[in-house]
Amino acid sequence: MDIDLMLRVYPYFLEAAWVTIQLSVLTILLGLACGILGAAGRLSRFALFRFIAAAYVSFFRGTPALIQLFLLYFGGPQVGIQLDAFEAGVIGLGVNIGAYMTETMRGAIISIDKGQIEASRTLGLSRFETFRKVTLPQAMRLMVRPLGVNINAQIKGTALVAAISVVELTYTAQRYIGSTYKPFEMFLIAGILYLIIITAVGKLVTFIDRRVRLP
Amino acid sequence: MGLDFTVVPSYADALLLGVLWTIAITVAAGLLSFFGGILFAVIALYAPLVIRLPFRFVAWLFMGTPLLLQLFLIYFGLVQIGIDLPAFVAGVIGLGLHFAVYNSELIQTAIIAVDKGQMEAARTLGLSRRQALIKVVIPQAVRDVIPPIGNMMIALLKDSALVSVIGVTELTLSAQLAIGRTYRPFEFYAAAAVLYYIINLGMEAVIRRIERRTQLSR
Numbered sequence: 001m002d003i004d005l006m007l008r009v010y011p012y013f014l015e016a017a018w019v020t021i022q023l024s025v026l027t028i029l030l031g032l033a034c035g036i037l038g039a040a041g042r043l044s045r046f047a048l049f050r051f052i053a054a055a056y057v058s059f060f061r062g063t064p065a066l067i068q069l070f071l072l073y074f075g076g077p078q079v080g081i082q083l084d085a086f087e088a089g090v091i092g093l094g095v096n097i098g099a100y101m102t103e104t105m106r107g108a109i110i111s112i113d114k115g116q117i118e119a120s121r122t123l124g125l126s127r128f129e130t131f132r133k134v135t136l137p138q139a140m141r142l143m144v145r146p147l148g149v150n151i152n153a154q155i156k157g158t159a160l161v162a163a164i165s166v167v168e169l170t171y172t173a174q175r176y177i178g179s180t181y182k183p184f185e186m187f188l189i190a191g192i193l194y195l196i197i198i199t200a201v202g203k204l205v206t207f208i209d210r211r212v213r214l215p
Numbered sequence: 216m217g218l219d220f221t222v223v224p225s226y227a228d229a230l231l232l233g234v235l236w237t238i239a240i241t242v243a244a245g246l247l248s249f250f251g252g253i254l255f256a257v258i259a260l261y262a263p264l265v266i267r268l269p270f271r272f273v274a275w276l277f278m279g280t281p282l283l284l285q286l287f288l289i290y291f292g293l294v295q296i297g298i299d300l301p302a303f304v305a306g307v308i309g310l311g312l313h314f315a316v317y318n319s320e321l322i323q324t325a326i327i328a329v330d331k332g333q334m335e336a337a338r339t340l341g342l343s344r345r346q347a348l349i350k351v352v353i354p355q356a357v358r359d360v361i362p363p364i365g366n367m368m369i370a371l372l373k374d375s376a377l378v379s380v381i382g383v384t385e386l387t388l389s390a391q392l393a394i395g396r397t398y399r400p401f402e403f404y405a406a407a408a409v410l411y412y413i414i415n416l417g418m419e420a421v422i423r424r425i426e427r428r429t430q431l432s433r
Contacts, residue, residue, distance in 0.1 A: 062415045063408040064376035067387060071408060074394070075401030078218060159281030163380055170284045183291040187284060195279040 006185050009176055016172035017193040023086075023158040023168060024197070027094040028151055034098020039105035053102065060099035066160055068092055073164050089161035097154045104150055108143035109135060141212045148205035155198050169193055219399065223406045226393040230403075233389030234410055240306055240385055241372045241418075247311030248371065249364065252318025253357065257348070259323055277316045283377050285313055290381040306378035314371050321363050325356035361429045365422040372418055373411070386410060 041053025060068065072081065073088035083091065112135050120130045162171035173190035177183045223230075258270050277285065286309040293300055300308075329352050337347035379388035390407040394400045 059408075059412070063411045064373040064387070066376040066379075067390075067404055067408050067411060070387075070391075071401065071404040075404050078399075078401040156279075156281040159283040160377075162283060170281055170287070173284055174287050177287055177291050181291075181295060183288050183295055187280075187288040187292070190284055191276055191280045194281065194284070195276070198279045 001188075002182055002185055005180060005182060006189055009180070009186075010189055012176075013169065013172055013189045013193060016167060016169045016190075017197070019166065019168040020155075020158055020194075021197060023089060023093070023161060023166070024155045024201075026090045027097060027158060028154055030090065030094025031097035031101050031150070031154065032147075034095055035101030035105050038098060038102030039109065042102060042106045043109060057099045057102050060096050061103075065093060065096045065157060066163060068096055069160055069164060085161065085164045085166045088164060089158070089166050093154070093157055093160065097150060097157065100150050100153075101147060104146045105139075105143055108139040108146070111142060112138050138214075141214060144205065144209040144212060148202065148209070151201060151205065152198055155201060156194065218401060220402050220406075222397050222399050223402055226389075226397075226403070229389050229393060230386065230406060230410065233384065233386035233407075234414065236303075236383065236385040236389075237372070237375055237387075237411075237414065240303065240310065240378060240383065241368075241375050241414075243307045244310035244314065244375065245368050245371055247307060248314035248318050248367070251311060251315030252322050252364070253353065255315055255319035256322035256326060256356075257353070259319060260326060261348070274316050274319065277313060278320070282310070282313050282374055283380065285309055286377060286381055302378070302382040305381060306375075306383045309381075310371060310375060310378065313374075314367055317367055318360075318364055321360045321367075322356055325359045326352060328359070329355050358429055362426055365426055368422060369415065369418060372415060376411070 038053050038056055041049040042057070044050050044053070069088065069092040072092045073083065073085060076083060076088065116134055116138075117130055120134045121127070125133065158168060159170035161168060162174060165171065169190045173186045176186045180186065255270075255274065259267060259274065261267075262270065286306070289309040289312075290302070290305045293305060333351050333355065334347050337351040338344070342350065375385060376387040379385060379391065382388070384392070386407050390403040394403045397403070
């Protein structure tokens with residue numbers, strides 16, 4: 001193992017890791033927003049909203065994220081959407097993970113016992129009040145862990161933007177593999193940085209889950 | 216430049232060939248990930264400590280890094296040590312090992328969850344530990360994880376698009392080659408998305424069928 005080389009190139013990987021962190025945070029925030037809208041649509045009283053949300057989930061979960069990303073970045077200009085690679089990466093991957101988060105949130109919400117909703121309606125709360133004060137507080141506790149799984153997948157998923165030449169960790173590793181012919185060393189540097197990010201976020205999710213979980 | 220989908224049919228042959236390669240790589244990598252997952256689970260649980268610990272470390276490394284990065288490692292790493300595999304084989308190995316690690320985690324949990332009485336009964340009946348494991352415990356554990364492994368297979372189908380970056384001419388790369396000649400990215404990526412969606416539907420149907428058949432005996 002070429003330790004000297006690793007010590008020489010690792011600062012470039014640190015810079016790239018910062019880009020990976022930015023991509024992760026932005027795609028996860030956009031994904032959560034899409035997930036909230038999607039779950040609201042899936043559970044809506046109006047058939048049209050239910051249909052739109054179901055179509056959204058079905059398309060984005062039924063096709064590869066890489067194809068969605070290429071469609072947006074390379075195909076976008078043909079339909080008047082001009083984005084640079086970073087923007088396309090954030091929007092494409094954020095909307096993609098949002099479809100998975102939609103199902104996570106919906107799953108948590110529908111798992112709340114029907115009797116609770118009936119009881120609070122009987123006590124005179126409106127449909128909206130019931131959702132806000134009874135269903136949602138319980139569902140939010142249930143969704144922390146499964147959303148953590150989505151988030152973990154998304155951090156690794158940011159690697160896809162390497163295919164549209166965003167200089168993040170995987171792209172940097174690929175470039176240095178090409179120029180140094182040391183695939184194992186480069187993989188190890190990038191891998192350790194990914195693991196640090198993922199472990200830190202995993203700890204945060206566990207911490208939040210412990211804080212909010214009901215006894 | 217507006218949209219013009221009439222260019223797509225003239226590349227139908229190339230795209231359909233891409234579909235076949237996508238299915239081939241998914242099936243091959245799927246099988247590798249299934250049997251590899253069982254093998255990895257047994258190693259992670261029962262191998263001697265000197266094998267078990269480094270093995271778990273490597274598994275942890277693979278669970279925490281992106282598939283794309285692993286594909287680069289396997290493709291360029293094998294060349295480095297003098298093994299020049301065709302891209303297809305490298306893609307199958309990369310995808311298969313990646314998902315084998317995930318399947319192994321599922322199978323390990325299931326093996327631990329199989330009732331202790333099963334092992335004890337098998338041992339009482341005179342089976343060796345190895346026989347009891349292979350003939351009694353593992354089959355039950357594997358049956359229990361068929362539904363989550365089915366979901367893994369669907370994820371594998373979608374992730375098979377990534378092997379296009381190491382030069383496997385499956386559906387994604389076939390679309391890219393057509394785009395290289397026509398400069399019509401939107402049309403061909405949209406066509407590829409539709410084809411993936413159809414493969415996905417077919418695969419889900421097959422998996423649900425397998426699930427129904429294997430979960431009958433419960």
